[in-house]
Amino acid sequence: MFRLLSIFLVFLLIVLSPGQHVQAFDLGTERLRVSGFGTLGLTWGGNKNYGIQKEYIHDFQYGNVSVLTDSVFGLQLDFNIAKRLDATIQAVAEDRIRQDFNNIVDWAYLSYRPTSNSVIRAGRMGIDLFMLSEYRNVGYAYLWTHPVIEFYKPISLSHYEGFDFRYSRRIKPGYFEFKAFGGQTGSDINVGSGEFNLRMRPFVGFNTSLEDNDWKIRLTYSTTDTAFIKAPADPLVNALNQVPQALWPQAAELHDRLKGVNTQTHYFSAGFSYDKHNWVVQSEFSLIASRWVSVDMTNGYLSFGRRIGPVTLYTVGSYARSSSRPRVDQNQILSADLQELALATQNLLNAVHIDQNTVSVGLRWDFHPRTALKIQWDHTWTRKHGGGLLDLKKPLDHDITLNMFSANLNFVF
Numbered sequence: 150m151f152r153l154l155s156i157f158l159v160f161l162l163i164v165l166s167p168g169q170h171v172q173a174f175d176l177g178t179e180r181l182r183v184s185g186f187g188t189l190g191l192t193w194g195g196n197k198n199y200g201i202q203k204e205y206i207h208d209f210q211y212g213n214v215s216v217l218t219d220s221v222f223g224l225q226l227d228f229n230i231a232k233r234l235d236a237t238i239q240a241v242a243e244d245r246i247r248q249d250f251n252n253i254v255d256w257a258y259l260s261y262r263p264t265s266n267s268v269i270r271a272g273r274m275g276i277d278l279f280m281l282s283e284y285r286n287v288g289y290a291y292l293w294t295h296p297v298i299e300f301y302k303p304i305s306l307s308h309y310e311g312f313d314f315r316y317s318r319r320i321k322p323g324y325f326e327f328k329a330f331g332g333q334t335g336s337d338i339n340v341g342s343g344e345f346n347l348r349m350r351p352f353v354g355f356n357t358s359l360e361d362n363d364w365k366i367r368l369t370y371s372t373t374d375t376a377f378i379k380a381p382a383d384p385l386v387n388a389l390n391q392v393p394q395a396l397w398p399q400a401a402e403l404h405d406r407l408k409g410v411n412t413q414t415h416y417f418s419a420g421f422s423y424d425k426h427n428w429v430v431q432s433e434f435s436l437i438a439s440r441w442v443s444v445d446m447t448n449g450y451l452s453f454g455r456r457i458g459p460v461t462l463y464t465v466g467s468y469a470r471s472s473s474r475p476r477v478d479q480n481q482i483l484s485a486d487l488q489e490l491a492l493a494t495q496n497l498l499n500a501v502h503i504d505q506n507t508v509s510v511g512l513r514w515d516f517h518p519r520t521a522l523k524i525q526w527d528h529t530w531t532r533k534h535g536g537g538l539l540d541l542k543k544p545l546d547h548d549i550t551l552n553m554f555s556a557n558l559n560f561v562f
Contacts, residue, residue: 180229186561188288190219194553200540203295205305205338206245209540217244219557221286235260241286247337255308271312280420288559292463294525297450299469309334323361348377363425369418378409396484406442406475414439429454443501445472465509471502504535520560527553
């Protein structure tokens with residue numbers, strides 16, 4: 150803890166010092182560039198029975214205060230190897246369920262420009278599914294204290310290993326860009342009941358965007374197969390696969406909806422942003438279509454901000470809702486010995502179901518060209534058996550409301 154705070158204080162002094170270059174350290178060469186970012190955060194949220202979590206890689210909060218949930222520090226090196234060839238490495242230090250070299254190195258890739266309008270990259274790169282894809286960890290680059298939970302938490306993936314191809318050009322309405330990508334991805338996440346290891350391949354897709362000085366629209370599609378899952382619920386799901394069809398015909402269907410492995414998932418999203426005349430608007434909506442009930446959902450948000458001098462006041466409305474809700478049909482259970490398994494299955498189905506809305510209000514104060522202070526309050530409504538984004542210490546058999554307060558200091562250098 151003290152080591153992390155010391156790092157932040159040292160780099161804040163560097164960032165705020167008037168003699169430093171705005172974008173990066175001056176290393177005396179144009180071929181090597183070092184830049185970075187950081188957030189020092191303070192968060193309070195949840196209560197003793199229901200834990201709130203901003204991303205699956207973090208710990209849950211049960212009415213406690215944390216300085217680690219939002220705090221992050223990143224360092225990026227860009228090196229020009231040859232005329233059209235560059236290398237990028239980005240390391241990110243933050244609190245996560247597993248701390249190792251594989252998780253700390255977020256980006257490590259080569260970029261080659263065959264033409265002035267095209268780029269080919271290969272290596273480890275950021276997941277490009279959202280408006281915040283290239284700067285999800287860079288709190289200074291977006292308005293809120295944290296990415297919108299209902300939209301960003303369900304896909305707590307920061308990078309993938311593979312390649313992408315990007316083509317861009319200026320056309321009459323604005324600046325057009327198209328990107329296609331492919332590879333594999335995964336994450337080690339915390340689902341409350343234990344560690345969840347997820348690996349997906351192949352991971353392929355494309356996105357396209359059109360933007361001008363004041364606005365941007367973006368469309369994304371991707372698809373992947375879940376290749377490996379290690380989850381706390383594996384024994385229960387495996388038990389469903391062992392039930393004779395004659396004794397419980399529905400068991401096979403429930404196993405198929407809960408297992409996740411060898412399940413194809415499709416992701417569609419649309420985003421829009423507008424920034425003009427002191428108004429800042431951003432919105433994203435997505436559909437995740439899958440037989441795996443844990444990720445089969447729709448979600449989205451709409452954010453409005455108004456600048457008043459160096460201060461921006463903003464509000465956000467967001468939602469996440471499962472597209473389907475399988476239930477155990479007691480009429481199909483033909484053996485009393487299966488009642489305990491049936492009850493555990495229904496409890497698991499209730500626990501992964503999502504039905505949640507949040508309204509947020511906050512402010513951002515840009516008191517320095519490279520540093521911003523943010524404060525935000527989130528008020529969340531979670532409906533009965535809709536707490537799939539929460540950690541439930543007891544069944545959610547009634548509607549609840551939860552609050553979260555966040556304050557953080559963001560900087561870039």
